[in-house]
Amino acid sequence: EIVLTQSPGILSLSTGERATLSCRASQSFSSSYLAWYQQKPGQAPRLLIYGASSRATGIPDRFSGSGSGTDFTLTISRLEPEDFAVYYCQHYGSSRTFGQGTKVEIK
Amino acid sequence: EVQLVQSGAEVKKPGESLKISCKGSGYSFTGYWIAWVRQMPGKGLEWMGIIYPGDSATRYSPSFQGQVTISAGKSISTAYLQWSSLKASDTAVYYCARGPSFYHDNNGYLPLGYWGQGTLVTVSS
Numbered sequence: 001e002i003v004l005t006q007s008p009g010i011l012s013l014s015t016g017e018r019a020t021l022s023c024r025a026s027q028s029f030s031s032s033y034l035a036w037y038q039q040k041p042g043q044a045p046r047l048l049i050y051g052a053s054s055r056a057t058g059i060p061d062r063f064s065g066s067g068s069g070t071d072f073t074l075t076i077s078r079l080e081p082e083d084f085a086v087y088y089c090q091h092y093g094s095s096r097t098f099g100q101g102t103k104v105e106i107k
Numbered sequence: 108e109v110q111l112v113q114s115g116a117e118v119k120k121p122g123e124s125l126k127i128s129c130k131g132s133g134y135s136f137t138g139y140w141i142a143w144v145r146q147m148p149g150k151g152l153e154w155m156g157i158i159y160p161g162d163s164a165t166r167y168s169p170s171f172q173g174q175v176t177i178s179a180g181k182s183i184s185t186a187y188l189q190w191s192s193l194k195a196s197d198t199a200v201y202y203c204a205r206g207p208s209f210y211h212d213n214n215g216y217l218p219l220g221y222w223g224q225g226t227l228v229t230v231s232s
Contacts, residue, residue, distance in 0.1 A: 001169070033216060035218040035219075037152075037219075039152075044202055044204075044222035044223065044224060044225055045144075045152065045202070045204075045219070045222060046222075047207070047218055047219060047220045050207070050210070050218040050220075051218075056207065056218075056220060057207070057220075088151060088152055090152075090154075090218070090219075092216055092217055092218050092219075093216050094214075094216070096154040096157075096168065096216075097154065098151060098152040098153065098154060099151070100151045101151045101152075
């Protein structure tokens, strides 16, 4: 089973700043199978990125994904008030595992 | 419009059985895998399993194999998650989810683009 470790656990930033979230895998896999989700309190998760770098329908271009092998990154170029939330990466290949999440909070 | 509508919150006692549902609409239900995801209170997301309603092919996470049963009723466009004997540790929100409309994979290897609203299951004596 592939284990995904996200860092940092909590990211404290201000509106307008850049957010960089990391997702590291215990073994290498195809970037085709890496997704990122956003979850706000009391809501279901929302798909942001699939295939490591493709934005899902309706996702603003301030969200971008990159990476390959074992290291993947979600970048939010300029934080908007609605972006403060918890973010999860997921391997949706054979392991289908989620990372433990990174909370982006207001500084 | 694709929608996944889940059944309402449940309060159960340890040892009781339970079946929760997820009704799909706005698309061909039999043509898309449906996954179930658990979120325990204050915790992260856990992928439980997936079913292809077209032929009822099912895959389970090793962590949930034997603990739950995933099924689907094609004629009523509904997927199910059931327990035969609940434990307090089953207390969680359970989500059903589906892949994006443009994404197809024979093995159910897909990101989850559509989600139900979640069903809170509380197990307490």
